[in-house]
Amino acid sequence: MSNRVEPLNFSDEARWTALAASYERWAEPLTAGFARAALSLAGGIGHGERVLDVAAGTGALALAAAEAGARVLATDISRGMAARLGERLQPFAGSEARVMDGQALEVEDATFDVSCSVFGVMMFPDWRRGMAELVRATRPGGRVIVATWSSPEGAGPAPLFLQAYRRTFPEAPIQPPPQGMTVLCSPEGLKAEMLGAGCGEVAVHAVDGAWGGASVDQVMADLDEILRFMHLYVALDGDGRARLRGPMRAAIASFAEPGGAVRVPVTANIAIGRKPR
Numbered sequence: 645m646s647n648r649v650e651p652l653n654f655s656d657e658a659r660w661t662a663l664a665a666s667y668e669r670w671a672e673p674l675t676a677g678f679a680r681a682a683l684s685l686a687g688g689i690g691h692g693e694r695v696l697d698v699a700a701g702t703g704a705l706a707l708a709a710a711e712a713g714a715r716v717l718a719t720d721i722s723r724g725m726a727a728r729l730g731e732r733l734q735p736f737a738g739s740e741a742r743v744m745d746g747q748a749l750e751v752e753d754a755t756f757d758v759s760c761s762v763f764g765v766m767m768f769p770d771w772r773r774g775m776a777e778l779v780r781a782t783r784p785g786g787r788v789i790v791a792t793w794s795s796p797e798g799a800g801p802a803p804l805f806l807q808a809y810r811r812t813f814p815e816a817p818i819q820p821p822p823q824g825m826t827v828l829c830s831p832e833g834l835k836a837e838m839l840g841a842g843c844g845e846v847a848v849h850a851v852d853g854a855w856g857g858a859s860v861d862q863v864m865a866d867l868d869e870i871l872r873f874m875h876l877y878v879a880l881d882g883d884g885r886a887r888l889r890g891p892m893r894a895a896i897a898s899f900a901e902p903g904g905a906v907r908v909p910v911t912a913n914i915a916i917g918r919k920p921r
Contacts, residue, residue, distance in 0.1 A: 662724065788843055792913045793912055
């Protein structure tokens with residue numbers, strides 16, 4: 645019998661739909677800063693430009709682009725994510741959200757001025773296909789934006805959780821991250837894969853941010869909701885979650901600042917590519 649542990653699978657539509665409200669509350673405040681940085685590094689968004697946002701979640705990048713005057717098509721595999729984003733895009737003429745698989749986009753070739761995936765493509769089972777689809781959908785001379793975390797374990801609470809989990813359950817197997825997160829977490833790997841997907845030129849930027857809360861107690865009070873994104877946490881019973889709380893508090897407290905706020909540094913790779921003319 646093989647002891648191989650399969651990589652994590654983040655393509656469960658029902659799970660992401662169930663997590664939509666929690667994602668908007670806990671993940672989007674972190675990803676929004678990186679999304680706006682990505683648009684700035686790409687030279688900004690012009691009024692009337694067509695923008696494609698793949699694996700858009702609840703809208704960190706799509707909303708920023710729509711606010712700049714773009715006509716945005718935001719796609720996500722999750723019905724819940726797309727429904728929420730559709731509501732938020734209603735005030736912006738020409739923008740919409742659709743349920744769509746980023747590995748097989750239902751869009752015509754060379755349609756968009758800018759095609760983006762902020763912390764999305766890296767989690768696809770066929771992430772190379774997802775990246776190629778971004779390039780296919782982009783017009784010649786258009787821009788392609790891909791953002792990834794600089795660690796294969798993700799960012800924000802995820803590495804802290806894994807640290808606490810290993811300490812609490814040292815013998816328990818831990819699924820490796822999706823291959824895309826491992827390959828694309830390095831600037832070199834991200835650049836090489838974007839060039840391989842058909843971009844003619846690529847620049848990768850390291851951008852710093854932070855995740856946290858008002859205090860250790862505040863983060864701990866919301867821990868169950870925050871960690872709903874972690875497969876290993878969801879699989880624990882009540883006793884297991886209770887055992888984890890002490891190590892988790894210690895991990896979070898190590899990032900408490902003198903005033904009490906929790907600030908966990910986060911770094912992302914933001915790649916800006918251009919499709920050849």
